[in-house]
Every structure is written in C-alpha cells, then in structure tokens.
Amino acid sequence: MYPHERSLVKKLANKPFALIGVNSDQDRKALKKTMEEERITWRSFWDGGSTKGPIASKWNVHGWPTIYVLDSKGVIRYKNVREHAMDVAVNTLLKEMGIDAPQAKEEKQEPQKKRDAKK
Numbered sequence: 102m103y104p105h106e107r108s109l110v111k112k113l114a115n116k117p118f119a120l121i122g123v124n125s126d127q128d129r130k131a132l133k134k135t136m137e138e139e140r141i142t143w144r145s146f147w148d149g150g151s152t153k154g155p156i157a158s159k160w161n162v163h164g165w166p167t168i169y170v171l172d173s174k175g176v177i178r179y180k181n182v183r184e185h186a187m188d189v190a191v192n193t194l195l196k197e198m199g200i201d202a203p204q205a206k207e208e209k210q211e212p213q214k215k216r217d218a219k220k
Contacts, residue, residue: 102166103139105184109191110143112203116195117173121145125152125165173198 110120122145126132129147136145148154160169169192171177171200179190192202 102183103141105187106143107140109188116200116202118142118191118195123148123156123162125154125157126150136204147213197210 106120109118112126120143122141122143123211124132124145125148129150132147135141137167146156148156151157152162156162160167168179168181168183168187170182170187172178172194178194179187182190192204195202
C-alpha cells in the first residue's frame with residue numbers, strides 16, 4: 102500500500118488532507134529503517150509495540166491494516182477502503198467541502214456539458 106499512499110500524499114499536498122499511520126511493530130529500530138526505505142513521510146504513531154496498544158484499543162482495531170477515512174469534522178465516513186476506493190472516498194469528501202479534487206484513475210468524469218450546467 103505504500104506506493105499508493107505516497108502518491109496520495111503527494112497528489113493532495115496542497116489540499117486539506119492528512120494521512121496518519123499507527124504502527125504496532127515491536128522493534129522500533131527496524132520500524133524506523135522500514136519507514137526510511139519505504140519513504141514514509143507522513144506522521145506515523147508507534148502504538149507501544151503491540152496490536153493491543155492504546156491507539157488500537159481506543160479505535161477498536163482488530164485487523165491490520167485498518168483504514169479509516171474521516172471527514173473534516175472527524176467523523177468516520179469510510180472504513181477499509183484501499184487504492185481506487187480510497188481515492189474516490191477522499192475526493193468525495195473534498196468535493197463536499199467545495200474543493201476541487203484531483204481525478205482518481207478510472208474515476209468516471211462527467212461530460213463537460215453536464216459539469217458546465219451545474220455551475
């Protein structure tokens with residue numbers, strides 16, 4: 102998932118978007134090395150080296166990876182969306198905020214006449 106996540110972070114750099122990771126790896130040195138190798142530039146929290154850490158427990162996470170997409174008010178709007186579905190979810194929320202979202206691959210674009218009629 103890292104390549105897609107890197108792409109999403111880059112594509113949405115100037116939008117109100119944040120990708121946040123939570124990590125349960127036991128070996129923090131190995132985790133740091135992996136984050137460097139995978140070019141993970143977004144904030145990632147360490148959850149105490151356990152899948153039953155305080156963050157996973159508070160959010161009732163039982164499987165990894167678990168993905169939550171929250172709206173601007175902090176409400177979970179999508180869960181476990183990946184790749185294209187994640188792009189569509191994020192773009193939908195940006196559009197709800199009145200922000201132009203970058204087109205997701207394979208996302209159907211409305212015909213120009215239809216878009217112009219909505220303006």
